[in-house]
Amino acid sequence: SxxxxxxxxxxxxxxSPGRHVLRALSLGVGVVEAPAKDLVIPLRSITAVREDRQDAHxxxxxxxYxxxxxxxxxxxxxxTREMRDTWIQGLCDTIQASRRPSAESMAPSLSTACSEVA
Structure with a gap:
């Protein structure tokens, strides 16, 4: 688990090198242990975003990546499931936009709270 x-x-x-990245910002809520190191994922390194079919909820x-x-x-x-679907679609759209030549016009549209596995 x-x-x-x-x-x-x-x-x-x-x-700083000019790559578009997905970056996590801690809210400092619910963290019992020391926070994990900062999560920064270059969008172009992401190879898949999908629903986890093993999750019963x-x-x-x-x-x-x-x-x-x-x-x-x-x-x-x-x-919620709706938020999960929104995240998956939003990440896929943002990744596709980052791979287009005009990536500078990409709007940072993902600013919703979500939990990450530690």
Whole structure:
């Protein structure tokens, strides 16, 4: 059974090398242990965003990406099934926009709270 971090806010931003990344911002709520290191995922490294079919409640979704040549999988838990679907669609749309040549016009549209597995 995964250990869940407290609620986090996410934003799409441009980092110093100019890559668009998904970054987690801690709300400092519900965190019993020391917070995990900052989560920053370059959008172009994301290989899959999908519903976690093993979750009986239908709230969890999976983000897969490559980091240093290795595949990484992170589970996220939304507040409702509708929010999960919104997150999946929003991430897919944002990833596609980041891969277009005019990525500068990409609007950072993901600013909803969600929990990440610790």
């Amino acid at each position: 995964p250990r869940w971090a407290g609620p986090l806010l996410f934003e799409v931003m441009e980092d 239908g709230l969890v979704f999976v983000v897969r 490559k980091f240093s040549g290795e595949r990484v999988e992170i589970l996220f838990r939304a507040a």
